[in-house]
Amino acid sequence: MAADVRAKMIRGAAQALSERGLDGTSFSEVLERTGAPRGSVYHHFPGGKDELVTEAVRYVGALVVTALDAHPDADPVAVTQAFTGLWRQVLVRSDLHAGCAVAAVTVAAGGDQQALLEVTAAVFREWQDGLTASYGRAGLDDARAAALAVTVLAAMEGALVLSRATRDLAAFDAVADQLADLAAR
Amino acid sequence: MAADVRAKMIRGAAQALSERGLDGTSFSEVLERTGAPRGSVYHHFPGGKDELVTEAVRYVGALVVTALDAHPDADPVAVTQAFTGLWRQVLVRSDLHAGCAVAAVTVAAGGDQQALLEVTAAVFREWQDGLTASYGRAGLDDARAAALAVTVLAAMEGALVLSRATRDLAAFDAVADQLADLAAR
DNA sequence: CAGAGACTATGATGTTCGTCATAGTGACTA
DNA sequence: TAGTCACTATGACGAACATCATAGTCTCTG
Numbered sequence: 001m002a003a004d005v006r007a008k009m010i011r012g013a014a015q016a017l018s019e020r021g022l023d024g025t026s027f028s029e030v031l032e033r034t035g036a037p038r039g040s041v042y043h044h045f046p047g048g049k050d051e052l053v054t055e056a057v058r059y060v061g062a063l064v065v066t067a068l069d070a071h072p073d074a075d076p077v078a079v080t081q082a083f084t085g086l087w088r089q090v091l092v093r094s095d096l097h098a099g100c101a102v103a104a105v106t107v108a109a110g111g112d113q114q115a116l117l118e119v120t121a122a123v124f125r126e127w128q129d130g131l132t133a134s135y136g137r138a139g140l141d142d143a144r145a146a147a148l149a150v151t152v153l154a155a156m157e158g159a160l161v162l163s164r165a166t167r168d169l170a171a172f173d174a175v176a177d178q179l180a181d182l183a184a185r
Numbered sequence: 186m187a188a189d190v191r192a193k194m195i196r197g198a199a200q201a202l203s204e205r206g207l208d209g210t211s212f213s214e215v216l217e218r219t220g221a222p223r224g225s226v227y228h229h230f231p232g233g234k235d236e237l238v239t240e241a242v243r244y245v246g247a248l249v250v251t252a253l254d255a256h257p258d259a260d261p262v263a264v265t266q267a268f269t270g271l272w273r274q275v276l277v278r279s280d281l282h283a284g285c286a287v288a289a290v291t292v293a294a295g296g297d298q299q300a301l302l303e304v305t306a307a308v309f310r311e312w313q314d315g316l317t318a319s320y321g322r323a324g325l326d327d328a329r330a331a332a333l334a335v336t337v338l339a340a341m342e343g344a345l346v347l348s349r350a351t352r353d354l355a356a357f358d359a360v361a362d363q364l365a366d367l368a369a370r
Numbered sequence: 371c372a373g374a375g376a377c378t379a380t381g382a383t384g385t386t387c388g389t390c391a392t393a394g395t396g397a398c399t400a
Numbered sequence: 401t402a403g404t405c406a407c408t409a410t411g412a413c414g415a416a417c418a419t420c421a422t423a424g425t426c427t428c429t430g
Contacts, residue, residue, distance in 0.1 A: 005407085021293035023208030026387060039409045042390065049388065097295070103343075104292045106350045107284055108206035121350040128347075128356075150347070150356050151363040157346055158288075158339030162313075165291045165306040171313075171335050178336040182367065190377085211417060224379045227420065234418065371430100378425070386417075395408070400401100 006044040008034045013056035017101035019094065022053065022108035053105060054119050060101045061123035068130045076138045076183040080152055083131065084176040087156055088169075096167045099160040128153055135183075152179050191229040193219045198241035202286035204279065207238065207293035238290060239304050245286045246308035253315045261323045261368040265337055268316065269361040272341055273354075281352045284345040313338055320368075337364050 012034040016025040027049065031038055045051040064086065071082040090098055102120045109116040128149050135145035159175035197219040201210040212234065216223055230236040249271065256267040275283055287305045294301040313334050320330035344360040 020295035024293065024295050037408050040407060043407065099292055103346045106346050107289045107292055110205035110209050117350055124347055124350050147359055147363055150359045151340060154343030154347055154360045155336060155340040158342030161288045161291050161342055162309055162339055165302055165309050174332055174335045175339045178332055222378045225377060228377060
């Protein structure tokens with residue numbers, strides 16, 4: 001129940017980040033979402049909010065990596081669809097209210113919070129490397145695998161933003177289609 | 186000098202949004218950047234922060250539209266490069282510290298601030314339509330022009346986030362290359 | 371040159387935030 | 401059973417924020 005509270009707060013923070021952004025993810029918000037006791041915040045996260053956010057970003061990072069590893073597909077199109085499908089679920093399950101927590105932290109972490117930027121950079125690199133490896137296993141040569149990976153990742157992040165703003169899955173689906181096409185040739 | 190202060194605040198807010206996000210763009214921040222007098226904030230923006238942010242988002246929207254219209258190119262690759270080049274400048278000129286203000290507002294405007302989301306949605310649609318029209322004029326058929334436009338827009342937004350996080354233009358340039366390729370065929 | 375309206379200047383107000391101190395509870399160990 | 405350590409509970413603290421009130425200054429009109 002100790003690690004339970006900590007894990008629950010991390011999950012709650014990840015969700016709050018994806019819906020409300022970095023500053024919308026206050027301790028009050030996280031406590032409200034999780035029912036965690038206010039008094040134990042600095043017991044579990046002595047580093048304060050930065051530590052909580054860092055853990056939440058790493059948590060999301062690991063989630064996606066795990067999902068990618070679960071698909072040792074030999075097909076570049078399947079790899080692409082597994083990745084886009086993952087994020088489509090995030091949109092659908094939140095009724096178009098949630099996006100990517102890592103991107104949210106990146107755009108809100110200006111100047112002072114260099115440490116947070118490094119965490120998001122690490123996660124993005126991890127995802128990019130994971131995609132590149134998947135495409136490599138699918139038979140693409142290194143240069144093409146790398147180029148496809150970074151493009152798919154970027155387009156996906158952008159598509160999440162577009163569909164959230166317009167509250168319409170159309171943009172996301174159109175991008176996902178194009179990416180599948182791109183992977184096919 | 187009246188409209189001057191207002192315009193200066195809007196530009197300052199747009200810049201702050203792109204560097205520090207929605208909550209990092211406080212009135213104090215904007216006043217500091219512009220040297221505008223604190224007392225005239227609610228004279229120029231009776232609607233408060235929401236009005237300032239709305240105007241800043243629209244300002245960025247118009248900037249990009251103008252830049253797109255300035256290139257009545259007949260070549261899909263040139264259209265793509267004009268758009269990506271625009272955003273590359275934002276990255277370079279800020280030393281990888283600034284991104285897209287519209288995306289920043291989108292990911293931070295959760296739940297309550299529905300009005301702001303609608304403003305960002307309108308700007309994104311405007312950009313998407315502008316790109317679609319440019320590709321149309323460049324000779325692409327409607328379906329392909331629309332699909333290319335939304336993909337280029339999404340990938341660009343995502344690439345901005347990636348390069349900001351990693352503080353490395355490599356991701357952005359790789360994506361821009363892929364998009365030019367995609368437009369070429 | 372007088373008056374009005376546009377603008378500036380300064381700072382108060384109430385809220386929310388991150389942070390932390392203090393006191394308490396519960397379970398496990400010796 | 402006495403003591404220790406992990407955790408919970410409550411709320412205080414200063415800082416930063418959006419907002420607004422009040423008073424002062426400029427500038428243009430009549």
